[in-house]
Amino acid sequence: MTQSEDTGQDRIRTDIAHNARVWNYWLGGKDNYLIDRQVGDQVTGMYPSIGQVARADRAFLGRVVSLLAGEDGVRQFLDIGTGLPTVDNTHEVAQRIAPESRVVYVDNDPIVLTHARALLTSTPEGRTEYIDADAHRPADILRAVEPTLDLSRPVAVMMLGILNFILDTDAATSIVHRIMDAVPSGSYLVLTHPTLELGGEGNAEAMAFWNENATPPITARTRTEFAGFLAGLDVLEPGIVSCARWRDGGATTVEVAQFGAVGRKR
Template identity: 70%
Template structure:
């Protein structure tokens, strides 16, 4: 019987096939995962133990980036693409804590995330949160739907955390980012993180190969030079493109730096 699902959607809801949203949730200490997700997550952890630090550093980067954007940068609109499963301190919670009137649009095409989307839609009375079921590879559809909530004549922070690594072709991935940033006005921002086999991530090569054979969706790592191209035409904020754990870290002692993780991160402004 045809249930209306595509093969990809069936995979994403299949508890016997590990899926990124659920495995990432497992690494972050969440509860939305199945035995297959935990098994693959543990195998990847065995090959690349720092993956848990990567997941947590990426989440912490989100918090620091959104606090800066909603605070010092004065941004009150966020387009968060590749939302993932709700956890602690989602984008709207961080932004609206700083700027209660913030408007946030989440975008994902994972049916499991859609099932949990209501948890993402409870924000402040002054602000707005919305959820779009769309693919990151279709920026025009994202922008059309987001325009119902966001005012694209005013600055928007485009959040692409750990999502462009699922667009395997580098030219396509760069095109997606260019098209998104072309649609937002001067004074908008791009926040992006991406896995790499640099920065001590060489052990991740085997782990990613295992992932691509046993989990969904497939993933690709990129070099710092390739990731830097996502920011072409934009003005990188200090400290530039760095390990996401070292982007404006908090509570660091003099002469100390957080442990480096194999995930680049940066925030840039559209001039």
């Protein structure tokens, strides 16, 4: 196997903007190309609050993982569609609270693959793994997570900003349910998803531009569609809200057009 085959470099395209790199740019990262910055700036011009969405999504992750690893005692996390590493990744937040936490990251983007080594850091007591797998193939993911994760014990399944890239809602719902069926009672589902509600109507034009000029294509969903992902789970308070306002302690004045919610399997 050559180095390019091993790292995924042969699959990296620098002539078209890619979500993982543009998102990194919006978060102030440096793992992006000129085309990503150009498209990112164009989207920002059309939808100025997109940077706030990116930051709110990341802050939501921190609050949720802190809660689950802290009060709720979760020690296993399955982060699907992790994207490029930034600050306070899932394993960093969880292992800061509970060093024995085990985290598996899943992504199939070649840029993320090249940064896997940065993700694969862990406390001595815990473990962090990276799986190169496609969210469209949940059975492959479930086979690959063991033995890092014990699927007979509760797992927090993190799917932040990933289901919006699965354009068919029935298919996306089926993927979520397939994964949650494989984890036991006491497991959690953590979701964020863009919407044209919550003041996000202006994002429609920006999404259309994205789908013409970047990859992968994206879709927004309604509150009802988003709620379908959580069917059969006990949704933690405050329910389905803007991710910026999920248990923020009243500190957030901005409501971004990104749903956030956490469900617990009975």
